[in-house]
Amino acid sequence: MTIDFSPSARSTLGIEWELALVDTDTGDLRQVAQTVLDAVAPADGTQHPTIRQELLLNTVEIVTGVCTDVPEAMADLAASTALVREVTEPLRVELMCAGTHPFGHWGSQKVTDKQRYATLIDRTQWWGRQMLIYGVHVHVGIESRDKVLPILGALLSYYPHLLSLSASSPFWDGRDTGYASNRALLFQQLPTAGLPFTTLRTWADLERYVDDMLLTGVIDDFDEVRWDLRPSPKFGTLEMRICDGVSNALELSAVAALTHCLVEKFSRMIDAGEPLPQMPSWFLAENKWRSARYGMEAIIILDEAGNEELVTDALGAVLEDVAPIADDLGCTRELMGVQEIIRTGGSAARQRVIAAASAPGDLGPVVGHLVREFHAGRPLDPS
Numbered sequence: 033m034t035i036d037f038s039p040s041a042r043s044t045l046g047i048e049w050e051l052a053l054v055d056t057d058t059g060d061l062r063q064v065a066q067t068v069l070d071a072v073a074p075a076d077g078t079q080h081p082t083i084r085q086e087l088l089l090n091t092v093e094i095v096t097g098v099c100t101d102v103p104e105a106m107a108d109l110a111a112s113t114a115l116v117r118e119v120t121e122p123l124r125v126e127l128m129c130a131g132t133h134p135f136g137h138w139g140s141q142k143v144t145d146k147q148r149y150a151t152l153i154d155r156t157q158w159w160g161r162q163m164l165i166y167g168v169h170v171h172v173g174i175e176s177r178d179k180v181l182p183i184l185g186a187l188l189s190y191y192p193h194l195l196s197l198s199a200s201s202p203f204w205d206g207r208d209t210g211y212a213s214n215r216a217l218l219f220q221q222l223p224t225a226g227l228p229f230t231t232l233r234t235w236a237d238l239e240r241y242v243d244d245m246l247l248t249g250v251i252d253d254f255d256e257v258r259w260d261l262r263p264s265p266k267f268g269t270l271e272m273r274i275c276d277g278v279s280n281a282l283e284l285s286a287v288a289a290l291t292h293c294l295v296e297k298f299s300r301m302i303d304a305g306e307p308l309p310q311m312p313s314w315f316l317a318e319n320k321w322r323s324a325r326y327g328m329e330a331i332i333i334l335d336e337a338g339n340e341e342l343v344t345d346a347l348g349a350v351l352e353d354v355a356p357i358a359d360d361l362g363c364t365r366e367l368m369g370v371q372e373i374i375r376t377g378g379s380a381a382r383q384r385v386i387a388a389a390s391a392p393g394d395l396g397p398v399v400g401h402l403v404r405e406f407h408a409g410r411p412l413d414p415s
Contacts, residue, residue: 033246036265037177037263038266038267039175039177040098040268040269041175042299043173043299043361044098044099044172044269045096045098045099045104045105045172046095046096046170046171046267047099047106047108047169047170048096048168049129049284050086050091050167050168051091051116051128051129052090052091052127052136053091053092053125054399055124056124060136061090061140063142065085066144081097082111082112083116086144087152088141089142094112094113096109098173102289102361103285103362103363109284110281113127128399128403129166129277129279129280130276130277131200131215132165132200132214132215132277133164134206134387134398135206135399137164137205139161141164159222163222165218165219166215166276166277167277168275168277168287169271169272169273170271170275171267171270171272172269172292173269177235178234180270181232181234181235181237181238182298182308183295184228184261186308187270187294187295188261188311188316189334190294191323192319192320192322192333193346194291195216195276196328196378197373198275198276199324200278200379200383201213201216201276201380203395206393208387212323212324212325212329212381213327213380216274216276217321224245224250224251224258225258225260226259227259227313227317228262230310230313242257245257254266261273261274276379278379279406280409280411281409283372283379283411285363286366286372286373289366289367289370293354293361293363293367296357296361311333311335315333315336319332327380328343328344328373328377329343330342331343332346344374347374354367372411373411376411376413379402379411382411383414385415386398386401389414
């Protein structure tokens with residue numbers, strides 16, 4: 033089959049932020065997404081352009097338009113968030129974001145009444161019902177489809193950097209999983225989710241893959257390819273879906289800036305005829321597991337030679353490398369937020385500090401901390 037790719041202006045940007053709706057008094061999840069969506073819907077009854085429904089009724093997703101840089105995207109998200117809060121505050125509902133809700137039980141959540149979601153749950157059953165998870169997606173515009181898969185392959189080398197920075201799902205169903213990102217390993221249980229196939233090197237390879245998936249009934253359309261990093265043909269972007277939900281604007285802008293810079297870096301390397309970094313699939317899988325397990329304490333594999341380094345040290349080198357690109361893209365300040373994440377140890381570590389200081393089994397204070405970080409727009413000292 034032919035997959036049309038609608039080229040975008042180079043290195044334009046879009047961000048999607050999935051937000052949990054939690055009760056102000058109990059911290060538990062509230063099933064009021066449809067109330068929010070109805071309240072913000074345009075007068076003609078169409079979907080709001082930047083506030084969207086998601087799989088579960090405890091979630092709304094806010095999305096940006098096509099932006100030129102990270103500051104513009106963050107301002108766009110802030111405007112949408114303010115509109116949502118006008119609706120949620122009278123309902124005594126707060127906004128929160130993390131890879132998982134610390135104590136919400138998956139079996140108590142209601143699925144949005146939409147055929148695509150019903151079909152997903154019917155097919156995936158137990159695993160699909162457990163998708164009580166939240167993520168961040170960053171789209172970066174690509175001007176030529178021939179660049180998309182080479183850049184995708186290169187960006188996979190930085191998978192552990194991005195997941196470690198965002199890891200925020202240590203708790204699941206009221207228990208400490210021992211992982212920094214339980215979401216990353218849970219989500220990959222869905223068909224077509226997880227790491228993309230590194231054997232897909234050209235657009236023709238991708239078309240053959242999608243054709244096979246359609247032929248055998250694995251998917252009904254391209255959107256059901258749920259890789260952690262995937263092309264988005266209708267938007268003309270590369271979509272980074274690696275990250276856990278991010279609890280505050282500073283950390284979100286840092287992750288978006290790093291993604292933005294890396295994609296532009298690899299695009300420039302292609303233009304200059306330089307070879308892009310590549311890693312064997314077994315190293316990529318191990319890096320995903322290490323960053324999910326250890327977060328900001330992960331020792332990651334850097335290259336196909338098998339060299340290793342603590343992720344925080346590796347990030348320092350990356351920041352130095354992409355600094356000139358950040359200056360060109362207008363996101364130097366936002367990129368420096370990576371240093372703040374390193375300083376504060378990441379969301380998973382902060383959540384565990386709060387949990388350790390609370391009554392055994394009581395994760396309500398963790399939710400409270402995440403809500404306060406969302407309000408503050410930056411990571412807060414949990415001590």
